[in-house]
Amino acid sequence: MQVLSVTPEIFPLIKTGGLADVTGALPVALAGKGVTMRTLVPGYPQIMDAFKKKKPVHHYPLLQGGKASVHAVQIAGLDLFVLDAPHLFDRPGGPYGNATGADWPDNWRRFAALSQVGGDIAGGAVSGYQPDIVHAHDWQSAMTLAYMRYGKAVGTPSMITVHNLAFQGQFGAGIFGELGLPAAAMALDGVEYYGGVGFLKAGLQAAWAITTVSPTYAQEIRSPEFGMGLDGLINMRSVDLYGIVNGIDTAIWNPETDKHLVSSYTARTLKARHPNRTAVEDRFNLDRDDSPIVCVISRLTWQKGMDILATVVDGIVARGARLAILGSGDAGLEGALLAAAARHRGRIGVVVGYDEALSHTMQGGCDAIIIPSRFEPCGLTQLYGLRYGCVPVVARTGGLADTVIDANEAAISAGVATGFQFAPADAGALLHAIRRLVAAHANPAIWTSMQRQGMKADVSWDKSAEKYLELYRLLLSKRLSDA
Numbered sequence: 001m002q003v004l005s006v007t008p009e010i011f012p013l014i015k016t017g018g019l020a021d022v023t024g025a026l027p028v029a030l031a032g033k034g035v036t037m038r039t040l041v042p043g044y045p046q047i048m049d050a051f052k053k054k055k056p057v058h059h060y061p062l063l064q065g066g067k068a069s070v071h072a073v074q075i076a077g078l079d080l081f082v083l084d085a086p087h088l089f090d091r092p093g094g095p096y097g098n099a100t101g102a103d104w105p106d107n108w109r110r111f112a113a114l115s116q117v118g119g120d121i122a123g124g125a126v127s128g129y130q131p132d133i134v135h136a137h138d139w140q141s142a143m144t145l146a147y148m149r150y151g152k153a154v155g156t157p158s159m160i161t162v163h164n165l166a167f168q169g170q171f172g173a174g175i176f177g178e179l180g181l182p183a184a185a186m187a188l189d190g191v192e193y194y195g196g197v198g199f200l201k202a203g204l205q206a207a208w209a210i211t212t213v214s215p216t217y218a219q220e221i222r223s224p225e226f227g228m229g230l231d232g233l234i235n236m237r238s239v240d241l242y243g244i245v246n247g248i249d250t251a252i253w254n255p256e257t258d259k260h261l262v263s264s265y266t267a268r269t270l271k272a273r274h275p276n277r278t279a280v281e282d283r284f285n286l287d288r289d290d291s292p293i294v295c296v297i298s299r300l301t302w303q304k305g306m307d308i309l310a311t312v313v314d315g316i317v318a319r320g321a322r323l324a325i326l327g328s329g330d331a332g333l334e335g336a337l338l339a340a341a342a343r344h345r346g347r348i349g350v351v352v353g354y355d356e357a358l359s360h361t362m363q364g365g366c367d368a369i370i371i372p373s374r375f376e377p378c379g380l381t382q383l384y385g386l387r388y389g390c391v392p393v394v395a396r397t398g399g400l401a402d403t404v405i406d407a408n409e410a411a412i413s414a415g416v417a418t419g420f421q422f423a424p425a426d427a428g429a430l431l432h433a434i435r436r437l438v439a440a441h442a443n444p445a446i447w448t449s450m451q452r453q454g455m456k457a458d459v460s461w462d463k464s465a466e467k468y469l470e471l472y473r474l475l476l477s478k479r480l481s482d483a
């Protein structure tokens, strides 16, 4: 089976978020299951620099304002089509904006171009290559499915994965004339959205199947509260809507081999976590004692519920836990958390910044990790927590709800609990969960059992890749039954 993936990010070449982890991991996880996945990506400088140009497999005299070509290459073990379009992608800064983080004003043009090329390849533009299925990701490649629908590839099954519905690619109606789509596409059931052009909306409308990164988030986005204005359309498409939880890289996130840990360990040697715990105490200037250390590793934003955390820090200390916080983001939240650390010396420690190595040490040394997100399409830190015996305390939403088994009485007596869930995402519910955590931590038999259960959970890509494969098969059978 040949699948064409179209994405603005792919790990390890270009990454701003979880989307890149998924698009980088899927081809590898699917390779052993009979799927050949080729990925179309923009020719950002870091990608163009990673290969030597040969003869392009496709050429555009004019693509959204300049010359462009498509190169078929292998980089870092990934089969790629790279869209070389210097006028669109040869720029400093990140994939979407300049070094100060401001979006490029022509992002619509950049990602319309990527999508048009995706549609062209789906329609047979590269000689000798015909994908059976096209899989797009987020608004930046969503228009691929519109170009397919209004072009040659209308009969090729397509799928879109939504990694975060908050980002939709919404632009003014004035751009429509430059997209190269037929006039009929500017319609309610096409690309039109609130009088403008909606890239993600167009993809959701055209896709044969829609997936998001957890079953619970797939249901949540059908409601006005989580649907971000698209809930009406998503409800209309609900028969074709699926949720598949992300996996993690279990080679990089492995407490048995993790080089960032002071002391490696397994589920059978949990006592060997202790030196990591001491390292966390030292790094965060925490008292050395037996009380639980709960950590936070997060962007400091409203979505992540970090304002809720900031209001309960005193209550967490009062309930006997210590707090180690690593994060950056909202300046007001950074200030509030630093002030809390100053108020509670030895009980709360804060490191402002992004520190990959420290995040590993924390998962390997802290007792629990708090994730009070208001919404969370999938979430990764709870999966790392499970794998490292760092018990997750999570808001019951999205992927958090799907991956953590709450330590209620039934789950504890059955020995299957892996963490604590709370709802709603507010101060009272979070503090209640902390109280349950402190009580459970005081009972070593229960606590160790929870850690071990979490470490046993299958958080690898294998299971998720199997689910994507099932869906690809379903789409292929639809094509055959349509033919």
Ligand code: ADP
Residues within 6 Å of the ligand: 017, 018, 297, 298, 299, 326, 327, 328, 353, 354, 355, 356, 359, 378, 379, 380, 381, 382
């Ligand atoms: P999101 O992508 O919405 O920020 P996820 O939980 O899906 O949330 O992924 C966040 C990733 O970023 C995780 O790998 C987490 O460990 C990492 N991370 C977040 N903040 C920090 C930080 N300050 N330092 C190091 N790693 C961080």
